[in-house]
Amino acid sequence: MARVAVVGVGAIGGYFAAQLFRSGHDLSLCVRTPFDRLVVESGEAEQRVEAPVLTRPEQAVEVDWVFLATKAHQSAEAGDWLSALCGPETRGVVVMQNGVEQVERVTPLVGTTAVIPAVVLCGAEALAPGHIRHHGYSELKVPAGALSAELEALFEGSEAKIAPQADFVTELWRKLLQNAVASPITALSGCRLGVFRRADVQVQGAALAEECVAVARAAGASLGPQDAGAVLEGLAAVAPEMGSSMLYDRMAGRPLEHDAITGAVVRFGERFEIATPVSRSMLALLAANSAAAERRAARGERTEGDAGEKARAGRVA
Ligand SMILES: NC(=O)c1ccc[n+]([C@@H]2O[C@H](COP(=O)([O-])OP(=O)(O)OC[C@H]3O[C@@H](n4cnc5c(N)ncnc54)[C@H](OP(=O)(O)O)[C@@H]3O)[C@@H](O)[C@H]2O)c1
Incomplete structure (x- = not known):
């Protein structure tokens, strides 16, 4: 039995926390919004x-493994949790966040503790604090190595699969490619993935995908035009009522994860002197929307007009 802690017990943190509990570990849930007990629904099954x-970092003690599952832009705020949970015996902090800069983002928060980036392949939704619905998939891709073997052992007996990757950089950028196309277009249009059936939207999606692939290749990922095409075909073929988490954040009037996704494409483009004009335009609009959400949150307002209610009711125009 290992001592494990999950910081940020939303959709992904809650689901993987339930898997760690199922594997029989000594689990702590480190949360911002309190709840009594974590409940995870999956199909007809419900796990308590x-x-x-x-609810406070002062309550935390050193553990063997930490799983960070806040949104990327919430990482720094979770720094006090990470300081309290990491110590000489901690094997690592697994960062279950989208983007490609998990290590750069979290290393300054954890001192000498190893940071393990994870590509999260899982569909989950936070219905309320402590109440999670799992929709499908249950896999964490991690860099292959000694720690990945320990992680495989840690999840033994659960539904979660640890998939060690020899070419982790490619998998990281493959996931970013999907997000860099789907997230800005759904969030800015206010439409679900059915919007990718429009020819004019496909043109913008293709431009985003080409920019991301060019940058990914410069960063060392083995992606090519066929991967850009596959993403667009996939998005046009999925159930049209599916959304993206950036769309849900936008409709609920919450700050967006734009910097870790579209921001990463633009940042790496600058580093490698690759032009990313379409990503850059979308980034400016997403940043403006997110800043407005932050201002509303600072004033204590939760949503923009009735958009949050519409998102909760699934009535996204
Ligand atoms: N959901 C998916 O299906 C999915 C799939 C693949 C990848 N991802 C990625 O996984 C990551 C997590 O996403 P998510 O969907 O799980 O987000 P989420 O449901 O919003 O969960 C984030 C959780 O972190 C908590 N949190 C924020 N700041 C905190 C702090 N300082 N201390 C403690 N807890 C804090 C939030 O608490 P509050 O309740 O107070 O806001 C929330 O419960 C993101 O990078 C996302 O892109 C998600």
Whole structure:
């Protein structure tokens, strides 16, 4: 039995926390918005997770493994949790976040503890604090190595699969490619993925995909035009009522994860002197929307007009 802690018990943190509990570990849930007990629904099944819910970093002690599952832009705020949970015996901090800069983002927050980036292949939704619905998939891709073997052992007996990757850089950028196309277009249009059936939207999607692939290749990923095409074909073929988490954040009036996704394409483009004009335009609009959400949150307002209600009711125009 290992001592494990999950910081940020939303959709992804809640689902993987339930898997760690199922594997029989000594689990702590480190949360911002308190709840009594974590409940995870999956199909007809419901799992109740009998683990302590901590609301202040002062309540935390050193553990063997930390799983960080806040949104990327919430990482720094979770720094006090990471300081309290990491110590000489900690094997690593697994960062379950989108983007390609997990290590750069989290290393300054954890001192000498190893940071393990994970590509999250899982569909989950936070229905309310501590109440998660799992929609499908249950895999974490991690860099192959000694720690990946330990992680495989850690999840033994659960539904979660640890998939060690020899070419992790390519997998990281493959996931970013999907997000860099789907997230800005759904969030800015206010439409679900059915919007990719429009020819004019496909043109913008193709431009985003080409920019991301060019930057990814410069960063060392083995991606090519066929991967850009596959993403667009996939998005046009999925169930049209599916959304993206950036769309849901936008409709609920929450700050967006734009910097870790579209921002990464633009940043790496600058580093490698690759032009990313379409990503850059979308980034400016996403940043403006996110800043407005932050201002509303600072004033204590949760949503923009009735958009949040519409998102919760699934009535996205
Ligand atoms: N959901 C998916 O299907 C999915 C799939 C693949 C990848 N991802 C990625 O996984 C990451 C997590 O996404 P998510 O969908 O799980 O987001 P989420 O449901 O919004 O969960 C984030 C959680 O972090 C908590 N949090 C924020 N700041 C905190 C702090 N300082 N201390 C403690 N807890 C804090 C939030 O608490 P509050 O309740 O107070 O806001 C929330 O419960 C993102 O990078 C996302 O892009 C998600």
